Amino acid sequence: MTPDNSPFLELSGVSKRYGGVRALEGVDFACRRGSIHAVLGENGAGKSTLIKIIAGVVQPDEGTMRLAGQPVRFRDPLAANAAGVVCIFQELSLMPDLSVADNIGISNPPRTRLGLIDRRAQRRRTEELLARVGCEDVNPLEQVKNLPLSRRQMVEIAKALGRGPRLLILDEATSALTSSDVLKVYDILKKLREEGLSLLYISHRMHEIEELADTCSVFRNGRHIETFPAGTHSPDEIVQLMIGREMAHVYPPKPAGRGAAPPVLEVQDLRWGDRLNGVSLKVGKGEIVGLGGLDGQGQRELQLALFGVLSGLSGQVLVDGRPVTLASPAQAKHRSIGMALIPEDRKTEGLMLPMSIADNLGMAAMDSLTTGVFVDPAKERAAIQRMVEKLKIKVGDVGNPVATLSGGNQQKVVIAKWLLTEPRIILLNDPTRGIDVGTKQELYQLLRDLADAGASILFYTTDYDELIGCCDRVLILYDGRIVRELQGDEIDEKAIVAASLNLGADAKTAPASHSGISP
Structure with missing residues (x-):
């Protein structure tokens, strides 16, 4: 469907303050039918307040909003949903102790003639929606808390589609997904665009914007800065609009000519169920060692094992050359070991x-x-x-x-x-997920400063660029074991992708199948 030139959503002069803090100031904004409209900006730029106003979560102090040409003012999210405005927030709205089917049907479950919930119809509807998002493997009767984070995110998307949106708002909807699920979401959004939906897409991942967006709007300090057709500004120009200044080099320089440092952390033949299959590694003093590979190959389990979260391990962990017992996080963080874990999900784990x-x-x-x-x-x-x-x-x-x-x-x-x-040993689990480019740059510099001060860092990230830009060495995991170590000039995208697919020793020269999507 060709996008309709008339806007489906219009905001005029919208402002919102919290006490003395200006969240939005005089915003004019519009989104067309049959279009994916990217909303860009640093954390605190006003993006979240914008979508909360559109979705009826908060009320504007000033300004007007129109939907399909009609003035609207949603008193709450239910009213917005009834008008076809549906949000998928970065913080999931699922209830962990309920089943997938109950979560998807919670706002409007199918009813029998007696007014009771029709469980069979609810399950069929859930299966249809899960199939639509490519998650036929998810059991509708499974409790949400038993699903991995990436699957929970896909259930959230299925739940949103079940509400029949006319305007779908996605806030960092791919930040917790595996590469295969990201591709599924791309396909879903493109089909929804063809069906004539309006889509607002908030993401800090520039390759996603390049892949999906028709139009981009940049916000900064609560103001709408500029709207432009996708592809008319380079990524550097977009970043400059977002932060209001020239962007310095993203990654701090790596130390040159560093010799092999004595290992502070050493892991020997670590095994746990079918998730860790004989992992051995070393991390030297002042070294940043990256963990790469496709998501779900044991990277998170390795860090949880080292921090004393998992039981039933075999193998050995040494700190400063001496064997240590890591039976609990309290033991791991004790001064004699000095370990810290930055977890994957700051909202629920950090x-x-x-x-x-x-x-x-x-x-x-x-x-x-x-x-x-x-x-x-x-x-x-x-x-x-x-x-x-x-x-x-x-x-x-x-x-x-x-x-x-x-x-x-x-x-x-x-x-x-x-x-x-x-801490002397720092374990990081995807620490930049869902944060803006300016904050990412600060964290990259912090990691290098900590390493220069002597910390040993084991850094798992789903972003290839971070592995290349931040790490002194990169260890690629596949099926719960390390299949390749990359260092120096070996750390490039082709080598990471090929090793992640376990293509063997010739991975360096293997053709890359990576399309800019973090696995």
Whole structure:
């Protein structure tokens, strides 16, 4: 279907403030039918407030909104859904203790003549929606909490499609997905565009914008900066619009001529069920070692095993040449070992969202902030302020709930709370997922600074560019074992992709099948 030149969604002069903070200021914005419209900006630029207003989550202080030419003002998300406005937020709305079918049908389940939920019809509908998103392998009766994060994200998309959207808003909808699921989402969105839907797409991954978007709008500091046809601005130009300044080199330089450092962390023949099949590796002092490979090849299990989360392991872990027992996170983070884990999902694994920023920052290092059996308030305040300044966390009042921060600042809090423990070994699990380019650049520099100060870093990321730009060595996992080690000039996209597919020793010269999508 050719896009209709008349906008389906129009915003005029929309503003929103929270206390003295300007979230949106006088925004004019429009989105057409049969079009994928990318919304770009740093964390805190106003993107989230924009989509919350469109979806009826919050009310604007000023301005008007039209849908299909008619003025609308949604009192809540249910009213927006009824009008065909459906959101897929980065923070999943699924209920973990309910089945997939119950989650998908929760707002409008099929009913029998007696008004009861028609379980068979609900299951059939769920199977149809799962097939539509390419997830026929998911059992509709499975509890959501038993699914991996990537599958939960696909269930969220199926749930949204089940509401029959006319305007579909996707907020970092691919950030938790595997490469195969990302391709499925691409196909789904292109088909929806052909069917005449309006799609708003928020993503920090420039290759996704290049692949999908018809139109792009850039927001900065709560203002609409520019709207332009996709392909008319280079990625560097788009980034400059987003941050309002020239973009410095994204990745800090790697140290030249570094010799082999003595291993701080050494793993020998680590095994766990069918997920880890004899992993052996070394990480030297001051070294950043990347973990690559297709998602789900044992990378996360390896880091959880090292941090004492998993039981039933075999093999040996050595720190500074001596065997250690890692039966719990408390043992892993003890000063004798000095390990920290930055988890995959900051919302559910890294933070206590209702608690204050200060409480979250001090949580992991509580034993070092106490005098006797009580927390030393002066020591705690000084430590927290030091981390806020070091990581440039935009907090306002540290007494506010950490949930009030942007995604990038929340991630900084997760990292800062573990840096307060003064770790010597840092495990990172996809730490830049869903954060903006400016914050990513700050985190890349922080990792290099920590390594230069002597930390040993094991860095798992689903972004090939991060493996190439950040890491001194890269270990590729396949089927729970390391199949190749890359270092120096060997660390390039072709070698990473070929090794990830387990193509053998000639991986360096093998043709790349990677299309810019992080696996």
